Amino acid sequence: MSSSHLRLTATLLALAVLLPGRSLLAGDSPASETKAACCQPAPKAACCAAKAEPKPAACCSTATSAEAAAPFTSDSLYQLEAAFTDDTGKAFSLGELRGRPVALNLFFASCGYACPLTVTDLLAIQSGLPAELRSRTAFVLVSFDTARDTTAVLAQYRAQRGLDSNWIILRGSDDAVRELAALVGVKYKQEADGSFAHSNLVTILNAQGEIVHQRQGLKGGLEAAAAALAK
Amino acid sequence: MRLFALILSLALGLGAAEPVRMVTIPAGAYVPLQRSTKDAPEVRVAAFLLDARPVTNAEFLAFVTAHPKWRRSQVSRLFADSSYLEHWAGDLEPGPTAPAAAPVVRISWFAARAYARSAGKRLPSTAEWELAAAAGYTRPDGKNDEDLNRDLYAWLARPVPAVQRAVASGRPNFHGAYDLHGLVWEWVDDFNTAMVTGESRGDSGLERDLFCGAGSVGAKDTTDYAAFMRQALRSSLKANNTTTALGFRCARDLPR
Numbered sequence: 001m002s003s004s005h006l007r008l009t010a011t012l013l014a015l016a017v018l019l020p021g022r023s024l025l026a027g028d029s030p031a032s033e034t035k036a037a038c039c040q041p042a043p044k045a046a047c048c049a050a051k052a053e054p055k056p057a058a059c060c061s062t063a064t065s066a067e068a069a070a071p072f073t074s075d076s077l078y079q080l081e082a083a084f085t086d087d088t089g090k091a092f093s094l095g096e097l098r099g100r101p102v103a104l105n106l107f108f109a110s111c112g113y114a115c116p117l118t119v120t121d122l123l124a125i126q127s128g129l130p131a132e133l134r135s136r137t138a139f140v141l142v143s144f145d146t147a148r149d150t151t152a153v154l155a156q157y158r159a160q161r162g163l164d165s166n167w168i169i170l171r172g173s174d175d176a177v178r179e180l181a182a183l184v185g186v187k188y189k190q191e192a193d194g195s196f197a198h199s200n201l202v203t204i205l206n207a208q209g210e211i212v213h214q215r216q217g218l219k220g221g222l223e224a225a226a227a228a229l230a231k
Numbered sequence: 232m233r234l235f236a237l238i239l240s241l242a243l244g245l246g247a248a249e250p251v252r253m254v255t256i257p258a259g260a261y262v263p264l265q266r267s268t269k270d271a272p273e274v275r276v277a278a279f280l281l282d283a284r285p286v287t288n289a290e291f292l293a294f295v296t297a298h299p300k301w302r303r304s305q306v307s308r309l310f311a312d313s314s315y316l317e318h319w320a321g322d323l324e325p326g327p328t329a330p331a332a333a334p335v336v337r338i339s340w341f342a343a344r345a346y347a348r349s350a351g352k353r354l355p356s357t358a359e360w361e362l363a364a365a366a367g368y369t370r371p372d373g374k375n376d377e378d379l380n381r382d383l384y385a386w387l388a389r390p391v392p393a394v395q396r397a398v399a400s401g402r403p404n405f406h407g408a409y410d411l412h413g414l415v416w417e418w419v420d421d422f423n424t425a426m427v428t429g430e431s432r433g434d435s436g437l438e439r440d441l442f443c444g445a446g447s448v449g450a451k452d453t454t455d456y457a458a459f460m461r462q463a464l465r466s467s468l469k470a471n472n473t474t475t476a477l478g479f480r481c482a483r484d485l486p487r
Contacts, residue, residue, distance in 0.1 A: 074308050182340060182423050182470030183309065189424035192271040 072098075077183050078209035082176035084142065087154035087169040094180075094209065097168075101137045101229040102205040106177070106186045106198065108145035109157045114200045117218055119161055122202065125226050126166070137229050139163070142170045144177045144188050144196060184211065204228040251290070253280040253483065254407040259371070261358040264458050274358045281355060281363050282480035284398040284409045285417060286346060288319075289331035291338065294346050296323055301342055308471070310341035315473045332397035334415045334478040340470040343418045343479040352481035354420035357465070359482055361458070364412060366405040373404065374455075379412065383457055386413040391476040412457070415478040422465040 072078045078095040086092045103122055107115040122139050129137060141157075143149035149157075154169045163169070172180075181188060188198035204213040204225055213228030215221040260273040295302045295316075302323070303316040316337050320326025329335070338346075340354075347353050355363070367373025373380075382402075399409040411417075464477075 076309070079307055079309055178421070178423070179341070179344070179470075185469060187423045187466075189421075 073208045073210060075211070076209035077180070077205060077211070080176075080179055080183060082172060082179055084170040084172040084176060085151065087151055087158055087171075089151045092168065092170055097138055097140065097205070098209060099207050101133070101207065101231075102140055102209070103137065103225065103229060104140045104142070104184065104203040104205060106142050106144055106181055106184070106188065106201075108143050108196050108198075109149045109153050110145065110195070112195075114198070114218060118200060118202060119163075121218075121222055123161075123163075125222055125229070128222075128226055129229065133230055134166070137166060139167045140170065141167065142172065142177060142180060144181065144198065145190075146171065146174050146177060148194070185214070206231065251286070251481075252283045254283045255279075255485065256281050256359065256363045256406050256408075257371075259362045259365075261362045261365075263358075264455065264462050276356075276358050276362045278485050279355070279359055280483040280485055281359070281406075281408060282352075282482070283403070283407055285334035285415060285478045285480045286343075287332055287398055288325040288329040288335045291335035291346065292323065292325055292331075294349060298345065298349065301345060306342070310471055311339040312471050312473055315339060315342070317473075318475070328394050330394065330397065333395040334398050334410070336395065336415055336475055336478045337473040338418075338477070338479065339473050340418050340422060340468070344420070346479075347481045350481055352483045354418055354479060355482035356421050357419045357424065360411075360417065360419045361461075363406060363408055364404075366408075368402055368404055371405050379404070383412040387457060387460065395476075415476050416461070416464055416474075418477065418479040419465065422468055423470065 072095065078093075078098055080094060082094070084092045084094070103125065105115075105118055105122065107118065109115075119141070126134060126137065126139060143154065149171050151171065154171060157163075158167065158169055171177075184201065184203045186199045186201050188196050190196050200216065200218050202215040202221075202225060203211055204215075206212045212231060213225060215225045256276075256279055258278040259276055261276050262273045299305055300307075301311075303319060304322050306315055314337055316335075318326075318328045318337060320329075325331065343354055365371075365373055367376025367379045370376065395415065398414065401409060401413055403409050404411060468477075
């Protein structure tokens with residue numbers, strides 16, 4: 001080690017010891033500098049477009065589907081960085097739902113008991129909404145049967161249940177589905193026969209993607225859910 | 232230059248813990264504490280790699296330094312509640328109540344997952360974690376390991392200390408893994424499969440309505456008190472929760 005290295009070492013040590021409240025790591029962190037220069041003052045779209053590679057993940061992470069819009073609120077589920085595909089095979093980000101009231105349900109297509117009942121209830125809610133609200137309310141089904149609920153199976157499900165274009169039927173990776181389930185508090189577990197034990201929980205999101213209501217169980221609660229969509 | 236790096240890391244308190252080693256947990260069977268009537272009696276678990284000890288404050292500091300969105304002041308409440316890293320002195324300063332070599336606690340499932348992803352790893356599943364933790368000090372099945380059970384129940388009886396001890400300072404289990412019992416509780420990837428709806432198959436109609444397939448609660452082994460505690464904890468948690476004695480370690484598939 002040269003004497004200049006020793007001097008540098010001594011200086012760094014002195015800084016580390018003599019500056020309580022200021023971590024050396026913090027000051028020297030490239031991520032920290034990037035954050036200050038990039039994310040805080042600038043809108044996300046500008047931030048992501050302007051910065052050269054490599055892009056810091058934390059800087060550009062939520063800007064995929066709403067580059068021109070403001071950041072999601074701190075309670076918005078749309079902060080979840082998870083990739084889904086719909087029943088036509090098109091990529092779908094939850095942030096695309098921003099601005100619409102949403103009724104969200106996790107399900108699996110071969111479910112023989114609760115899921116068909118819940119979809120029937122959601123259809124009843126949909127048909128009972130005032131026309132204007134009905135036209136902009138999204139009914140979102142996300143499958144936790146990531147292996148069997150292929151795009152084709154989900155498309156078939158749409159046809160069988162007569163679900164119109166306001167219904168968005170999604171599949172995703174195990175990771176994506178588990179994180180979404182965790183956010184809304186749905187528990188599920190695959191059983192040995194391939195079916196799923198799962199919570200029966202319909203979640204109503206407002207235009208910002210925040211949870212405003214949850215309907216638990218299979219009986220009743222339709223009016224409250226519809227009222228939450230109207231808020 | 233090596234000396235320079237060593238001195239610098241010591242000055243930053245990073246020298247207290249060795250880089251984490253992974254141990255191989257051989258394939259085995261996990262008998263779920265509670266299972267559905269439709270479930271097989273046991274779950275086969277493939278061999279996998281598990282961190283030999285929980286993730287430390289020093290390691291988590293490096294993570295939040297590189298990933299600002301997971302710093303205490305910047306994390307979204309959606310992904311971590313208000314006590315996230317509350318015991319740290321600052322965003323990038325664990326401070327005296329979070330020694331570098333102690334396990335990081337007060338982290339959410341989302342944060343633990345993000346850390347694991349950044350390390351090219353994942354969280355262990357419940358079945359994997361329980362299989363690894365079923366080993367005794369000297370044998371793969373620790374159910375009747377008196378030393379292990381004594382240490383485990385002594386730990387359960389003690390209040391959570393204000394400052395956690397260093398990881399890997401106790402006795403490793405048969406697989407070479409430290410601290411699966413006796414230091415902190417640990418997140419598992421599928422914590423939200425734990426559905427505690429009642430104490431018997433006699434669940435009410437309401438509960439059957441809350442959970443599709445809820446004829447699922449029959450305890451196989453009612454003597455494993457510690458396993459019940461883990462099950463109760465997992466079933467009570469939300470993914471953004473953080474607590475004073477809940478940490479994590481990472482796992483990885485074995486290369487094929």
